[in-house]
Amino acid sequence: MSETPAGVIHDLGYRRYDGPRLGRAQIVRALTWHSFRSSFGIGRGVKAKIVPVLACVAMCLPAFVNAFGVARGSPRLFGYDVYVPQLRVVVLTIFVAAQAPELVSRDLRSHVLPLYFSRPMRRGDYPLAKYVALTAACLLLIEVPLLILYVGTIASAKNGHGVWAETRALIPGLGVGLMWAVLMAAVGLVLASLTGRRAYATGIVAISCFLTWTVSELLIQAEGGITSASAGARIGGLFSPFNILDGVRIWLGGTSPGEDANPGHFGPLYGVVAVLLLAACLGGLAARYRKLSMS
Amino acid sequence: MVDTMPPSQYWPGGTTPPDLSAALPGGTTPPDPPAALPGGTTPPDPPAQAVIQTRALTKVYPGNVTALDGLTVGVAPGVTGLIGANGAGKSTLIKILLGLLPPTKGQATVLGRDCQTSGETIRTLLGYMPEHDCLPPDVTATEFVTHLGRMSGLPPTVAKERAAESLRHVGLHEERYRLIGTYSTGMKQRVKLAQALAGDPRLLLLDEPTNGLDPAGRTAMLELIGRIGAEFGISIMVASHLLGEIERICDHLVAIDAGRLLRADSITSFTAVSEVLAVEVEEGLAQLQQELKARGLTATVAQRALLVPLGGDDTYDVVRDAVADLALPLCRLEQRRHQVEELFRGDEGAAHV
Ligand SMILES: Nc1ncnc2c1ncn2[C@@H]1O[C@H](COP(=O)(O)OP(=O)(O)OP(=O)(O)O)[C@@H](O)[C@H]1O
Ligand SMILES: [Mg+2]
Numbered sequence: 001m002s003e004t005p006a007g008v009i010h011d012l013g014y015r016r017y018d019g020p021r022l023g024r025a026q027i028v029r030a031l032t033w034h035s036f037r038s039s040f041g042i043g044r045g046v047k048a049k050i051v052p053v054l055a056c057v058a059m060c061l062p063a064f065v066n067a068f069g070v071a072r073g074s075p076r077l078f079g080y081d082v083y084v085p086q087l088r089v090v091v092l093t094i095f096v097a098a099q100a101p102e103l104v105s106r107d108l109r110s111h112v113l114p115l116y117f118s119r120p121m122r123r124g125d126y127p128l129a130k131y132v133a134l135t136a137a138c139l140l141l142i143e144v145p146l147l148i149l150y151v152g153t154i155a156s157a158k159n160g161h162g163v164w165a166e167t168r169a170l171i172p173g174l175g176v177g178l179m180w181a182v183l184m185a186a187v188g189l190v191l192a193s194l195t196g197r198r199a200y201a202t203g204i205v206a207i208s209c210f211l212t213w214t215v216s217e218l219l220i221q222a223e224g225g226i227t228s229a230s231a232g233a234r235i236g237g238l239f240s241p242f243n244i245l246d247g248v249r250i251w252l253g254g255t256s257p258g259e260d261a262n263p264g265h266f267g268p269l270y271g272v273v274a275v276l277l278l279a280a281c282l283g284g285l286a287a288r289y290r291k292l293s294m295s
Numbered sequence: 296m297v298d299t300m301p302p303s304q305y306w307p308g309g310t311t312p313p314d315l316s317a318a319l320p321g322g323t324t325p326p327d328p329p330a331a332l333p334g335g336t337t338p339p340d341p342p343a344q345a346v347i348q349t350r351a352l353t354k355v356y357p358g359n360v361t362a363l364d365g366l367t368v369g370v371a372p373g374v375t376g377l378i379g380a381n382g383a384g385k386s387t388l389i390k391i392l393l394g395l396l397p398p399t400k401g402q403a404t405v406l407g408r409d410c411q412t413s414g415e416t417i418r419t420l421l422g423y424m425p426e427h428d429c430l431p432p433d434v435t436a437t438e439f440v441t442h443l444g445r446m447s448g449l450p451p452t453v454a455k456e457r458a459a460e461s462l463r464h465v466g467l468h469e470e471r472y473r474l475i476g477t478y479s480t481g482m483k484q485r486v487k488l489a490q491a492l493a494g495d496p497r498l499l500l501l502d503e504p505t506n507g508l509d510p511a512g513r514t515a516m517l518e519l520i521g522r523i524g525a526e527f528g529i530s531i532m533v534a535s536h537l538l539g540e541i542e543r544i545c546d547h548l549v550a551i552d553a554g555r556l557l558r559a560d561s562i563t564s565f566t567a568v569s570e571v572l573a574v575e576v577e578e579g580l581a582q583l584q585q586e587l588k589a590r591g592l593t594a595t596v597a598q599r600a601l602l603v604p605l606g607g608d609d610t611y612d613v614v615r616d617a618v619a620d621l622a623l624p625l626c627r628l629e630q631r632r633h634q635v636e637e638l639f640r641g642d643e644g645a646a647h648v
Pocket of ligand 1: 388
């Protein structure tokens with residue numbers, strides 16, 4: 001801007017900026033991208049990368065192994081819509097419990113929010129950016145193994161018909177993954193935003209997910225398991241977000257038999273509860289940040 | 296980023312002042328801040344070009360806490376001190392100006408825009424430094440200020456450049472790659488200032504910038520703020536509860552107490568009033584007060600002394616004569632400054648400027 005010779009060490013004075021400025025939408029996009037990167041520890045220290053990397057490895061490993069197996073003639077073991085159910089529950093719980101606090105609790109802890117709120121964004125933009133970022137991160141974590149499995153399987157498909165069959169199986173699987181990401185990111189963020197203490201936030205998210213899952217499983221077992229026709233066993237899944245998701249999957253025509261929940265004719269109820277839970281989490285998140293912006 | 300205006304005598308370092316209006320979104324012209332520059336004559340009173348204007352602004356928090364009570368005040372371009380004791384409503388006013396808190400009643404405008412309806416636009420023009428800690432310990436100052444520059448709407452490379460420059464302006468050039476957690480309190484305050492400066496604001500709202508600093512740190516911080524106001528051409532409102540501290544760098548002062556305006560005036564008239572003559576006598580204080588009143592001087596009692604506003608040169612003589620005529624034992628006669636408290640309490644009459 002000024003034609004000062006290089007190397008002169010003195011204060012050049014203040015420079016105004018009269019170039020282009022990003023609008024609100026672009027600012028929110030920048031925050032989303034920043035948050036998405038940090039949900040994988042990118043741009044943060046080595047320690048911040050441990051959980052995301054382990055989670056990715058754990059999720060992808062079965063897909064890799066199975067994809068290799070398929071290449072040698074064995075069948076595809078995992079359905080795209082369930083993948084490895086227990087593993088998915090555990091890994092996703094750990095990932096969300098570790099990374100939702102990374103996205104929100106850190107900023108709460110250091111009281112940096114007033115600096116965001118004093119910038120052009122609106123109240124809801126900050127939680128929106130965080131939510132989109134974590135949803136995208138979860139989506140990546142869930143869908144990448146499915147894609148690995150898919151690519152590995154079609155690579156050894158004998159004809160176009162086989163490829164088409166695989167693709168038809170994959171698409172609902174991707175849809176289920178989207179449902180998981182959308183709901184689990186909301187649950188994780190609203191719980192993590194309750195406290196600025198990261199350890200507590202992680203604890204709250206992890207315990208809530210595992211505890212509700214355990215309670216739900218126990219209820220179903222007590223009522224005779226998923227094969228039981230009793231109403232208790234059918235609605236027992238409603239007590240855990242993971243089982244709600246699985247119930248919705250089965251209701252929507254999921255191919256594989258349910259591992260955890262079996263909604264039977266309570267399917268629509270699972271759908272309604274899933275939507276209500278999502279709405280409650282997002283509403284809670286918005287309300288939380290609305291309050292924070294006014295304090 | 297090419298400037299077309301001729302160099303101005305006020306612009307330091309020979310760089311040219313850019314066209315201010317071009318930087319604003321929507322192409323509207325902001326009120327010029329020329330009076331912010333040193334050497335310019337101080338405008339008489341906050342006129343149409345006020346950077347901040349409030350009308351009967353009232354804020355009642357839940358629980359019936361009245362933080363602002365019908366505050367009407369205009370703030371001219373330049374450096375303005377917002378003085379008030381703890382709980383006077385300074386931070387509340389600043390948050391309303393940022394468009395973050397809705398006022399219960401009344402109206403506030405910043406740079407000609409309504410705070411409630413145009414908060415977003417206003418915030419692109421403002422830089423804000425909160426009173427409390429607001430820095431994450433585990434990032435470097437450069438990363439942090441760059442990120443917040445992005446959040447102010449700067450493109451990526453510009454945000455980087457301006458972060459480096461802002462940190463240089465506040466004197467953290469050498470240390471900018473260190474983690475903020477390793478900074479001293481004084482350095483942290485500077486980072487807070489740098490992030491406010493990064494987005495090239497028209498107006499800075501600084502909430503107690505000397506919070507937690509030692510005397511040397513306070514002086515340095517105030518000099519920095521004074522320089523930003525005088526040389527960078529940015530209007531500043533700086534909140535503080537210490538009048539004596541910020542009066543050095545201010546062109547104007549706004550004093551509030553319990554959410555009400557006490558005085559709003561240029562610094563010269565403020566300090567003129569604050570010059571007083573303190574008279575201490577061993578006895579007959581009330582008697583002397585009567586006598587001075589008879590001679591046309593209104594003296595107020597402060598502990599064991601009488602405070603007489605210092606008018607012209609003859610104030611000394613009148614007081615000396617009065618003491619002599621009453622034959623009172625004079626202990627002390629000295630010129631001193633009003634304490635902030637006295638300014639707040641004693642001059643109710645002068646409050647509505
Ligand atoms: N969120 C809130 N809810 C209820 N009352 C509040 C809230 N924030 C501030 N107050 C009250 O409003 C009044 C003004 O507070 P404010 O923070 O604006 O004062 P201040 O001048 O900034 O004080 P300080 O010098 O201590 O920072 C105080 O009585 C305070 O207790
Ligand atoms: Mg305050």
